[in-house]
Amino acid sequence: MPRIVTSRTKTPPEGFSKIKPTLDEFEAELKDVQTAAESKVAARGSQNLWKVMRVHHERSRYVYTLYYKRKLISRELYHWLLRERYADKLLIAKWRKKGYEKLCCLRCIQTNESNHGTTCICRVPRAQLERDAESRGEEVAFRECVHCGCHGCASTD
Ligand SMILES: [Zn+2]
Ligand SMILES: [Zn+2]
Numbered sequence: 001m002p003r004i005v006t007s008r009t010k011t012p013p014e015g016f017s018k019i020k021p022t023l024d025e026f027e028a029e030l031k032d033v034q035t036a037a038e039s040k041v042a043a044r045g046s047q048n049l050w051k052v053m054r055v056h057h058e059r060s061r062y063v064y065t066l067y068y069k070r071k072l073i074s075r076e077l078y079h080w081l082l083r084e085r086y087a088d089k090l091l092i093a094k095w096r097k098k099g100y101e102k103l104c105c106l107r108c109i110q111t112n113e114s115n116h117g118t119t120c121i122c123r124v125p126r127a128q129l130e131r132d133a134e135s136r137g138e139e140v141a142f143r144e145c146v147h148c149g150c151h152g153c154a155s156t157d
Helices: 016-038 042-069 075-083 089-095 126-135
Strands: none
Touching (some): 042 089
């Protein structure tokens, strides 16, 4: 479905048409995974939610890369995209900080919620997980975190 332009402030800045096809693909993918998440196929509930979060993450990453890494879009367009929620402003703010370059989602660094006062296990560098497991004579048990299904997002990984 095309986005309906309801007011003049919604008119996208120059350069938008160039990235629109990719944003449309994200939009379509989001719709797919959201429909799946809402259909509540019981056992797969969290997996579907993770997929929604993954697409949101990838779309934010796309916008972030365009502006900060590849410098392909104007400041005006970048801020417009944030305002129109094509990207998560708070998540991007984290990516710009040292040590958070690969952060998966904001929930995984919230220490007050269900994480027992620590950041999520997905934030622990792989090398450290391996050392810890080895000292216990075990294999690394961590596969994906409960918040967003992240497989590990430490900057050193
Ligand atoms: Zn993570
Ligand atoms: Zn996590």
